Amino acid sequence: MDDNKGKCPGAYSTIEIVTGKWKPMILYQLAQSESVRFNELKRLIPDITQKMLTSHLKELEFHDIIDRKVYAQVPPKVEYSLTEYGRGIVPILSALQNWGKNHLSRLEQMYDHEKTEING
Structure with a gap:
């Protein structure tokens, strides 16, 4: 068994199911x-290939x-x-979306601050 599964099996399972560029x-x-x-x-999702979309849909259906x-x-x-079971992931996706927006904003602020120090 993978050591990471034993330490945090719920999070590991979730990440394993929904990770990837397209899921x-x-x-x-x-x-x-x-x-x-x-x-x-x-x-x-125009950049996804038909094969990849089909594959991910089958996995999510499984x-x-x-x-x-x-x-x-x-x-x-x-x-x-x-x-109905799958709808339970919507709040998780929303939380990831919000965190990602906040992170991008933080990076922008850090970049602007760094740029000001260099030019200042």
Whole structure:
């Protein structure tokens, strides 16, 4: 067993499930509406590849974070949404968003202060 899992298994589990460049963006987009179609998600996250989006959606579905609903029609229609269980991550994502904004502001203030000292 990884030593980090034993020291903080809850946080480790959360980080393991939602880390990566794309999962937080996928979850954020799904949190903004009741359901989102695959191509709409692809449009909302333009730099993600179709393969990566598919892979992450499958992983999130496996963990019961998102639900995949397939409509029996031609052409096929597939929608994704957060499960009730998955909605529990929204406050965590919001907290990360707020912390990130505060951090960027802090870095900007530090940079401005440093720039003033150099030019001052």
